[in-house]
Amino acid sequence: MAAGIERIDFKGLPALRLGAGNGASAVVSLFGGQVLSWTPPGGQERLYLSPAARFDGSTPIRGGIPVCFPQFADLGPLPQHGFARTANWSVLNERSGEGYALATLGLRDDDATRALWPHAFTAELSVLVEDARLDLEFEVTNTGGEGFDFTAALHTYLAVREVEETRVEGLHGYSYRDKADANRIGRDSGDVLLIEAETDRVYHGVERPLLLREYDRSLGINNADGFVDVAVWNPWVERSAAIADLPDDAFRRMLCIEAAAARQPLQLAAGKSWWGRQTLVAL
Numbered sequence: 001m002a003a004g005i006e007r008i009d010f011k012g013l014p015a016l017r018l019g020a021g022n023g024a025s026a027v028v029s030l031f032g033g034q035v036l037s038w039t040p041p042g043g044q045e046r047l048y049l050s051p052a053a054r055f056d057g058s059t060p061i062r063g064g065i066p067v068c069f070p071q072f073a074d075l076g077p078l079p080q081h082g083f084a085r086t087a088n089w090s091v092l093n094e095r096s097g098e099g100y101a102l103a104t105l106g107l108r109d110d111d112a113t114r115a116l117w118p119h120a121f122t123a124e125l126s127v128l129v130e131d132a133r134l135d136l137e138f139e140v141t142n143t144g145g146e147g148f149d150f151t152a153a154l155h156t157y158l159a160v161r162e163v164e165e166t167r168v169e170g171l172h173g174y175s176y177r178d179k180a181d182a183n184r185i186g187r188d189s190g191d192v193l194l195i196e197a198e199t200d201r202v203y204h205g206v207e208r209p210l211l212l213r214e215y216d217r218s219l220g221i222n223n224a225d226g227f228v229d230v231a232v233w234n235p236w237v238e239r240s241a242a243i244a245d246l247p248d249d250a251f252r253r254m255l256c257i258e259a260a261a262a263r264q265p266l267q268l269a270a271g272k273s274w275w276g277r278q279t280l281v282a283l
């Protein structure tokens with residue numbers, strides 16, 4: 001597609017299409033502030049978007065990069081993964097030039113968010129497409145008069161050709177909480193992580209970039225700043241079949257490698273900001 005940013009309708013929802021001018025593009029839905037597609041130069045889609053995803057403007061969209069905020073998973077009293085993924089975001093900024101496109105979406109507290117979570121905040125998601133790179137920055141500012149706690153994640157659904165032939169490198173030696181095994185704390189001891197069963201882990205304090213290797217392509221994943229944890233999720237056979245908006249064999253085509261701040265709640269004092277980043281590089 002041409003370079004630049006255009007407003008589009010994506011299955012009935014308002015969205016932005018970001019084009020970097022060299023074949024690289026991304027689609028970002030205003031519902032959820034959610035990246036739904038990312039194609040680096042060469043034209044291969046690198047995010048998984050469920051063919052059974054719902055676009056009704058109230059159900060979370062299954063796939064792409066949902067924003068989990070102000071709660072990751074079920075780590076608190078809010079709906080699973082918080083409310084940001086079912087909120088309507090606004091466009092704060094759009095910029096494009098030679099070889100890049102950048103959009104920033106914003107969300108702030110309103111009556112609906114305060115009914116669930118009584119805090120004043122602004123959140124911004126910046127999405128940059130440039131060459132073979134997708135850069136995401138998620139920033140939260142406490143605009144109220146008192147501190148608050150939150151957990152957060154960019155719940156990135158990566159498209160894989162065959163999950164059992166996919167290797168994740170870089171997690172060796174890190175400890176993780178294993179939700180698929182009664183929240184047992186384990187330590188990764190292998191050279192690579194293979195996905196051969198239901199996997200639902202939060203790795204703690206991951207400082208190295210990760211490499212997702214497939215037989216004919218790879219993806220570099222770097223989580224930075226406030227995203228100190230990495231969640232790895234694959235629902236495998238039974239859970240895939242039980243999730244209504246995922247085809248039964250979806251687990252073969254996706255692997256979530258998420259930038260997270262989920263080991264313990266973050267405390268954000270009045271007037272302060274926090275931010276975390278995830279960068280994907282197609283190799």
Ligand SMILES: O=P(O)(O)OC[C@H]1O[C@@H](O)[C@H](O)[C@@H](O)[C@@H]1O
Pocket residue numbers: 060073080081155179200201231233258
């Ligand atoms: O179905 P949801 O709400 O989008 O959540 C999907 C998964 O998200 C993961 O991040 C959680 O660790 C899993 O436990 C959860 O099942």
